[in-house]
Amino acid sequence: MAPIAQSAPQHDAAVHDPLAGANFTLDSSGVAGFFGGDTAVHGMATVNLFRWRKWGGWYNTPGSYEIAKQYGQLANARLCKGLFPGGGTDDPSQLFGLNGKTGPKFLATRSGSAFEQTGHLAALIMRMARKMRPDHPVARGGQEGITTPATVTVLDLQTVPGEIVYPKLSNHHSALIAVIPVGASIGACVGCALVADWWSFSSILLGMFANGCACFVLGSGRLTFKHHKPADGAPRGDGMFVSHNSGVVVVRGDEGAVNCLTRGRFYLAYDSSPSTSGTPPPNDVDPNPDDSVDEDPKKDLERANGNAAGDGEGRDGEEKEDKNQGDRDTDSAPPGGQPNSFGIGLCSILLTAQFLFQLLLIPQGVLFGQVMFVSTLAVSWGYNTYLSSINREDIQTAVLCDILKLGKANIRKFEFGTWTAMSTFACLALQGNPNKPLPDHSSMVWNALLPSTTEVWAKWREVVNAKMGQSGDWEDLLRYQEGEGQERETKPFSPEDQKLLEELLKDAYAAHKRYLEVYVPRQG
Structure with missing residues (x-):
């Protein structure tokens, strides 16, 4: 229908049209x-x-x-x-937008598991860590050199939420x-x-x-959070998220708490049909785990085991299976999802x-x-x-922190002048007690953070690993001389390599000193 040429007054109008008689209309x-x-x-x-x-x-x-x-x-x-x-x-x-982001690599130092990529919640945590200001910035003009600044954010997860939570x-x-x-x-x-x-x-x-x-x-x-329950007897979930663009996030806590970040996710639970088992519980109340299990526990357990092992083939198979299905993937969704x-x-x-x-x-x-x-x-x-x-x-990050009871007292961010110092501090944070040895799978942390295979780096890792778990000061690293106290089977380092090794060991010493000063006292 073509627009009228002139706006005419309406006979049944209750008030006079102020634009009556206008000779144009809106297209x-x-x-x-x-x-x-x-x-x-x-x-x-x-x-x-x-x-x-x-x-x-x-x-x-x-x-x-x-x-x-x-x-x-x-x-x-x-x-x-x-x-x-x-x-x-x-x-x-x-x-x-509650799911779909790809998170960074995660290394579980106590279980030896490695996730080449994680999910949406891990991406949110890395984003939060990247936006935070460091509580302890690098000391300019101190013993630690400044070449490539890097950060370590330490999260202490002290709460294991229910398998399904309605925040x-x-x-x-x-x-x-x-x-x-x-x-x-x-x-x-x-x-x-x-x-x-x-x-x-x-x-x-x-x-x-x-x-x-x-x-x-x-x-x-209904906004819903779900994560997998770990197997009985599983070791602590201590590990780290590694992103060479956003630094490192060290996560310490029970396996169930760390699972929330590595394998948990948000859903939207709808009361879509009469078959839904009841209505969602009130806010801040976790449902009975017995009422929130998946319809096929065996299939869910197989998926969980495949993901925990980092089995890429299992994930590909799962994706192919989902593509072959005409309906949605509801295997891992909570009731009414x-x-x-x-x-x-x-x-x-x-x-x-x-x-x-x-x-x-x-x-x-x-x-x-x-x-x-x-x-x-x-x-x-x-x-x-x-x-x-x-x-x-x-908003999602705030909801996640509320679920995990993750407040400012549980989050600390440190800045370092070199990647070497940052890596040392990250390992010390994973170690927890500086007088205890590193976890059995700590070598994969060093390889991920400092992948160089040169003789200088190999020697540096050897010396620093030997210091881990020893009580007392690391001050002897400042006076370290290659070959001191041991016979060297290969040719000695050149003066340039020796100088580089000494500088790297100074960075490790500075990281250890900062850890003792700013972190160990907080643990009491």
């Missing part, structure tokens, strides 16, 4: 493409991170088709797959600010009704209803219908009603932009 294609849908999609991704957020979507928003296309993939129905093709993921945690969501002011776009949409509806512009009135009301339903249905997922396909599909179709109907209805309205419609989109766009600016990773 329908311009209204349909007003602003963009990216901010609406990103704003919708916050709907499961804050309390009451799902109730604040009753406003007319731009980008309804983009929202339908993004989140309509959650509806495991042929109609929605036909409407929104593209082969996207149907995992809610992926779509809402308590925080009250965020975004839910309160939603009053602004909701009020603007309601006011615009009232204004359109007063001038009897029922076309614009219907368009705004349809947008409010469609977005409100989508926000409520998508936001009905998938959304209601019918509700998601209905909301997606409603959002698509909103997009199409508004293209047809808005040109039929008077100019005042069209201005009201565009005003609601402008206010909603501003609110969506604000929601998009909220860093979801910061």
Whole structure:
């Protein structure tokens, strides 16, 4: 339908149209493409991170088709797959940014396990460590040299959470600010009704209803944390995350606590069907582990064992098996972990219908009603932009730290002037007590942090390893002379190599001294 040439007054209007008689209208294609849908999609991704957020979507928003296309993939129905093709993921945690990041390499020094890459939660911890300011920056002008500054962040995990935890969501002011776009949409509806512009009135009301339903249905997922229970008798999970771009994060604690970072993940648990075993427990209350086991414990145990061993072939096989399945992977999801396909599909179709109907209805309205419609989109766009600016990773990190009871007292970050000093300090932190020897699998830590195979580095590791586990000071490292106290079978070092070895040993001494000064006293 072509837009009218002139805005005429409506006979049944309750008030006089202030724009009656205007000789132009807003172009329908311009209204349909007003602003963009990216901010609406990103704003919708916050709907499961804050309390009451799902109730604040009753406003007319731009980008309804983009929202339908993004989140309509959650509806495991042929109609929605036909409407929104593209082969996207149907995992809610992926779509809402709760999973999908690749974490750094992890070395478990006491069990000897090595993970070439970890998951989303480990990536969050590394990001948190990278953004922290060091409690103890490198001392400029001290004994320690400064060539390539590096950092060590030490996390002491003292709490082992339940296998499934429903974290308590925080009250965020975004839910309160939603009053602004909701009020603007309601006011615009009232204004359109007063001038009897029922076309614009219907368009705004349809947008409010469609977005409100989508926000409520998508936001009905309960943020859920799950990790694997370690085998009985498993050693402590002490280890380190290694990233040559972000430094090293040393993690100390029980295997169950460290598992939370290496193999735990976030889910969205939906009450999608009557088969769901009960409703989620109240906030801050862990469910009964007996009620939260997977449907196939044997299969889950095989997957856990394969991941614990770092078996890449097992993971590839699991991925191939998932691709061959027509349905979602629910083997490792908690009860109720998938959304209601019918509700998601209905909301997606409603959002698509909103997009199409508004293209047809808005040109039929008077100019005042069209201005009201565009005003609601402008206010909603501003609110969506604000929601998009909220860093979801910061929120997830705060939730994870709350689950692990990880506060400032359990996190310490140290800066060093050389990678050598940092590596020595990291090994001392893994060692815990400086008078005890390193764990049996400490060699893989040295190889990961200092992979050089030259004779100087080999000698340095030999000397420092010999000092580990010895009581007393390491001051004799400052006076170390190659070949002293032992016969050397190979040719002696050149003066340059000898000088390099002495400098590296000074770095190790400086790291040991700092460890005794700033860390051992805290352990009491």
